[in-house]
Amino acid sequence: MYLKVFGALIIGTILTVVAAKVDMGPLNNVVMLIIACTKASLVILFFMHVRWGTRLTWVVSAAGFFWLLLLFSVIGDYISRGWVPGTLR
């Protein structure tokens, strides 16, 4: 099982290097982040045993990433100022 996860992580790494060589415009960032998030989830669920963890562990670990989501939402707000005409810059 660990070997399968390991294989998936190596494939993800190769994929992300190959995808970076293909010019997809802004989509490049989306693809690299999707691959990185998938790899991170695999490490958290299997190597860090959260998949078999108690509900409390689930909640606490999820809370950390939920906080990141909030942080990047705030920055998303900052970045998107002025995209819609009439919004404050």
Add this chain to the structure above:
Amino acid sequence: MPNPHTEHFPGPFHDPPLVANLDAIQPHEHVALPHHPRLQHHFDDMAQQIEASTLGMWVFLVTEIMFFGGLFAAYLVYRHANPEGFAEASHHLNVTWGTVNTIVLIVSSLTMALAVRSAQISAPAKTQVAWIGATMLLGTTFLGVKAIEYTDKFTHHLVPGPNFRWEGKHPAPAEIFYSLYFCMTGLHAIHMIIGLGIMSVIGVMAWRRQFDEDYYTPVEIAGLYWHFVDIVWIFLFPLLYLIGGHFRE
């Protein structure tokens, strides 16, 4: 266990006053059941003990997420302000070394997971120490490659400061990029060095046969830390090394 006092006060309207209940409280009897020597007395059993440790480590890791999250946020803001400059600066990082290091760290995560597993199945101390040693060796390899890269940056005047020199079109954003590069990879490298320190302690404990299927908490907790540092690199690698793929000089 029936409470003898409730027999005298049947029904909800005749609940005994709290004072009367004091008699029902038995003094804590020490149950002399045989227990694992590693079970600390404030835990009920081994399962509760490892659950508490795991939870505590996760709370620490959440603070680490916030710590690195701030740097990633800074990266996002500056990259959004200078997309071209960041692509140009990233173009000068060595993708080959970055890829090698990513794979080295992923392999070290595998050996770490196997080190935890070898303790969980009560493998011989030799096996446990071998997996821990392999993990440490890979961690050291990672730091070695990082040292080669840093030396390269110093010789090419890519370290932000008075000696920073940039031949390209965007010198100022490139300097910001390299500031972030050194902050983020530097903080990550410090975590790796701390990780190696933790692992040497764990290695000595494993050598002294302290871990078996009933008690492997320290290996598990050290593993959580090691994997977390790996996850940080999983994000650092594409965001720093791979955003310059299509930069045209």
